[in-house]
Amino acid sequence: MLEQVKDFASHFFVTGDPLIYGADVSIVVVSLAIIFVLTYFKRWGWLWREWLTTVDHKRIGIMYLIAALLMLFRGGVDGLLMRTQLALPNLHFLEAEHYDQIFTTHGTIMILFMAMPFIFALFNIVVPLQIGARDVAFPYLNAISFWLFFFGALLLNISFVIGGSPDAGWVSYPPLAELGFDPGPGENFYLLAILISGIGSVATGINFMATILKMRAPGMTLMRMPMFTWSVLVTSMIIIFAFPALTVALALLFIDRLVGAHFFTLTGGGDPMQFVNLFWIWGHPEVYIVILPAFGVFSEVVATFSRKRLFGYSAMVASLVLIGIVSYLVWVHHFFTMGASADVNTFFAIASMVIAIPTGVKIFNWLFTMYKGRIRMTMPMLWTIAFVPCFAIGGATGVMLAVAPADYQYHNSYFLIAHFHQVLIGGVVFGMLAGMYYWWPKMFGFKLDERIGRWAFWFFNIGFYVCFMPQYALGFMGMTRRMYTYPEGLGWGPLNFISTIGAYMMGIGFIILVWDIVYSIRYGERDLTGDPWDGRTLEWSLPSPAPHYNFARIPVVTGRDAWWIMKYQMKPEERPDLGPIRPIHMPKNSGRPFIMGVAFFVSGFGFVFNWFVPAIAGLVVVVLCLILRSFEYDAEYYIPVHEIEETEAALGRL
Amino acid sequence: MESTHSAHAGRFPWAHIVGYILSLVLTAAAFWLVLAHKAGLATTLVVIVLLGVLQILVQLFFFMHITESDGPAWHTVMLLVGFLFVVAIVGGSIWIMSFGGQVVA
Numbered sequence: 001m002l003e004q005v006k007d008f009a010s011h012f013f014v015t016g017d018p019l020i021y022g023a024d025v026s027i028v029v030v031s032l033a034i035i036f037v038l039t040y041f042k043r044w045g046w047l048w049r050e051w052l053t054t055v056d057h058k059r060i061g062i063m064y065l066i067a068a069l070l071m072l073f074r075g076g077v078d079g080l081l082m083r084t085q086l087a088l089p090n091l092h093f094l095e096a097e098h099y100d101q102i103f104t105t106h107g108t109i110m111i112l113f114m115a116m117p118f119i120f121a122l123f124n125i126v127v128p129l130q131i132g133a134r135d136v137a138f139p140y141l142n143a144i145s146f147w148l149f150f151f152g153a154l155l156l157n158i159s160f161v162i163g164g165s166p167d168a169g170w171v172s173y174p175p176l177a178e179l180g181f182d183p184g185p186g187e188n189f190y191l192l193a194i195l196i197s198g199i200g201s202v203a204t205g206i207n208f209m210a211t212i213l214k215m216r217a218p219g220m221t222l223m224r225m226p227m228f229t230w231s232v233l234v235t236s237m238i239i240i241f242a243f244p245a246l247t248v249a250l251a252l253l254f255i256d257r258l259v260g261a262h263f264f265t266l267t268g269g270g271d272p273m274q275f276v277n278l279f280w281i282w283g284h285p286e287v288y289i290v291i292l293p294a295f296g297v298f299s300e301v302v303a304t305f306s307r308k309r310l311f312g313y314s315a316m317v318a319s320l321v322l323i324g325i326v327s328y329l330v331w332v333h334h335f336f337t338m339g340a341s342a343d344v345n346t347f348f349a350i351a352s353m354v355i356a357i358p359t360g361v362k363i364f365n366w367l368f369t370m371y372k373g374r375i376r377m378t379m380p381m382l383w384t385i386a387f388v389p390c391f392a393i394g395g396a397t398g399v400m401l402a403v404a405p406a407d408y409q410y411h412n413s414y415f416l417i418a419h420f421h422q423v424l425i426g427g428v429v430f431g432m433l434a435g436m437y438y439w440w441p442k443m444f445g446f447k448l449d450e451r452i453g454r455w456a457f458w459f460f461n462i463g464f465y466v467c468f469m470p471q472y473a474l475g476f477m478g479m480t481r482r483m484y485t486y487p488e489g490l491g492w493g494p495l496n497f498i499s500t501i502g503a504y505m506m507g508i509g510f511i512i513l514v515w516d517i518v519y520s521i522r523y524g525e526r527d528l529t530g531d532p533w534d535g536r537t538l539e540w541s542l543p544s545p546a547p548h549y550n551f552a553r554i555p556v557v558t559g560r561d562a563w564w565i566m567k568y569q570m571k572p573e574e575r576p577d578l579g580p581i582r583p584i585h586m587p588k589n590s591g592r593p594f595i596m597g598v599a600f601f602v603s604g605f606g607f608v609f610n611w612f613v614p615a616i617a618g619l620v621v622v623v624l625c626l627i628l629r630s631f632e633y634d635a636e637y638y639i640p641v642h643e644i645e646e647t648e649a650a651l652g653r654l
Numbered sequence: 655m656e657s658t659h660s661a662h663a664g665r666f667p668w669a670h671i672v673g674y675i676l677s678l679v680l681t682a683a684a685f686w687l688v689l690a691h692k693a694g695l696a697t698t699l700v701v702i703v704l705l706g707v708l709q710i711l712v713q714l715f716f717f718m719h720i721t722e723s724d725g726p727a728w729h730t731v732m733l734l735v736g737f738l739f740v741v742a743i744v745g746g747s748i749w750i751m752s753f754g755g756q757v758v759a
């Protein structure tokens with residue numbers, strides 16, 4: 001009996017590596033500390049009422065943001081471990097299997113559990129405020145999306161201490177990812193985590209598309225929408241049409257593994273390349289899903305801190321839509337080397353290069369917006385300006401990769417690694433950080449400290465170039481991706497060592513960034529006006545943080561940059577009469593989204609280990625939650641007028 | 655939001671029942687066709703694709719209120735966009751994946 005338990009535990013828990021034991025200890029310590037703090041300060045009820053059951057888009061946004069920063073940390077540690085291993089030839093800091101697991105979780109976490117929640121954080125925090133709405137179209141669904149993301153991310157993250165991490169790469173191609181070559185629960189964790197969070201992502205896409213199309217304030221026509229909202233609209237469209245391909249690919253692979261089907265095995269008539277095809281039908285649009293919101297942020301930031309209208313608004317909209325459409329027509333550039341016909345490769349090579357055109361239009365429009373503007377070098381603006389050259393290089397190397405015959409050389413080399421880190425860090429991460437600094441006062445009512453922020457910025461920025469520029473050269477020198485070590489005498493040593501130094505500089509930058517947040521919670525400049533940057537769009541017309549109903553009266557929009565017009569171009573008597581305050585119709589909080597998340601988690605965990613009792617039980621609870629919701633007729637309430645008036649008066653707005 | 659509940663209250667949801675049965679029948683038919691090996695490969699493929707398209711129509715008309723709208727008909731626009739993407743993806747995949755038969759036996 002005891003033997004059995006021991007045997008089970010030695011497979012269930014990951015054993016053998018001192019790094020993992022260290023992680024075990026720290027996980028236990030941190031969990032105990034959290035439980036202790038919550039109990040000691042009697043905060044359990046508060047946590048449940050104010051956060052776990054909330055349907056308020058602003059709070060859901062903040063939870064996404066916290067999760068994204070935590071995942072940036074976890075993914076960053078993975079990155080540093082890999083860079084440490086590669087710093088010198090023939091190192092044995094990590095063994096091959098461990099290295100495989102780390103690059104797999106690194107990629108998966110950074111794309112699906114860092115970049116995605118980061119953009120969703122900004123969607124949630126900003127969009128309803130920018131369009132003059134009181135919440136998203138489906139607040140309850142919004143909470144479900146968040147908890148599915150959260151528990152999906154949790155499922156992937158526990159794999160590294162329980163059961164073992166996935167190790168077939170973030171793209172998890174068969175046949176390697178099939179049961180025959182990759183037994184054990186690791187790959188299942190990957191599949192189920194993404195399947196679960198993917199449901200949430202599609203729901204978010206639907207939610208924000210409906211919100212933006214249906215819930216804009218009167219007068220806000222499509223062509224008066226702020227550019228960030230436009231980017232979210234296009235992104236939502238891409239999400240809705242791209243994610244199903246990923247879900248199908250992963251679900252089929254899961255069926256292969258679970259019941260021995262042959263969708264992607266050559267035996268039995270399957271075709272592994274079909275997985276690759278399906279994966280990239282999602283995968284390429286996905287890179288635009290994460291970059292377009294960053295473009296939206298840059299448009300807002302550039303206009304605000306140049307004190308000018310955005311240059312070429314309609315061209316910006318047109319390029320967004322064009323990018324959104326063309327991004328569906330380029331996916332083969334990720335597997336040119338499969339050996340499809342020359343016609344196929346030519347078509348997709350040219351389509352890929354075409355994307356550079358609307359992207360270039362956007363870059364020039366940002367530059368023209370700055371031209372002759374009164375530029376203020378705040379933190380959001382710094383990140384934006386740093387983005388421009390970085391992304392230009394990343395785009396150029398992308399076009400190099402898109403030359404199909406040349407890609408036979410570059411493919412899966414460090415040149416490719418350098419390319420996508422340049423666009424993902426220089427584009428997405430810079431953009432999300434710019435957005436975080438920009439909207440931070442709106443979320444929390446204080447600014448992040450600029451002096452500390454600059455230190456973080458420079459460390460991160462210089463670190464980026466030191467880390468990734470050498471990798472282009474390493475790619476040309478023949479170093480391929482996913483090698484866990486390399487011999488001496490190839491001349492790769494020095495450049496790898498430099499790259500590792502850069503990685504550590506970025507790590508330091510991240511720590512300073514966290515310090516900036518901690519410091520500013522105490523000492524950051526308080527935002528008492530609600531409009532700390534002299535902004536142009538409606539979110540800055542509200543107090544910081546905004547009251548939970550957002551707008552006491554729904555504003556009437558008379559042009560682009562609605563708040564700027566109200567502030568500077570309209571005489572008080574010209575302002576439209578918004579009428580008296582009326583009771584506000586709001587959704588009630590609900591614990592069910594959280595419970596559904598837990599149920600999905602239990603079910604997913606069951607499927608990972610082929611334990612069908614919890615797997616089915618979890619799904620039953622999910623269905624139960626759906627049924628209960630269908631019979632809920634009392635999910636909304638009204639905030640009475642006197643309560644709104646009291647809140648507004650306390651905020652100095654009456 | 656309340657109105658969506660009350661608008662249909664009182665009437666028996668015939669459309670939903672019929673749609674439900676139709677979608678079950680369509681699904682079962684596809685499964686049966688594949689599992690029973692009644693037709694050749696090409697015929698089977700064509701027929702299950704057709705059944706799939708019918709399934710989409712059933713979902714749209716019986717459950718997704720495709721015929722109702724207030725304000726601009728955004729759902730029609732999005733369906734059209736979706737249709738274009740589906741054509742590109744399915745057509746594209748067939749084109750891409752039908753390379754050299756020596757690989758896929």
Ligand code: HEM
Nearest residue numbers: 287291333334352356395398399401402411412420423424
């Ligand atoms: C002009 C724009 C761009 C072009 C022409 C382009 C082209 C390419 C090509 C041809 C590849 C495949 C290379 C290979 O595997 O051999 C690639 C990989 C990649 N690109 Fe880009 N790209 C562009 C912009 C972007 C952007 C904006 C992002 C993300 C924000 C991005 C993210 C990636 C990623 C993540 C990969 C590698 C995925 C993997 O194999 O793991 N690219 N790009």
Ligand SMILES: [Cu+2]
Nearest residue numbers: 284287333334
């Ligand atoms: Cu791509």
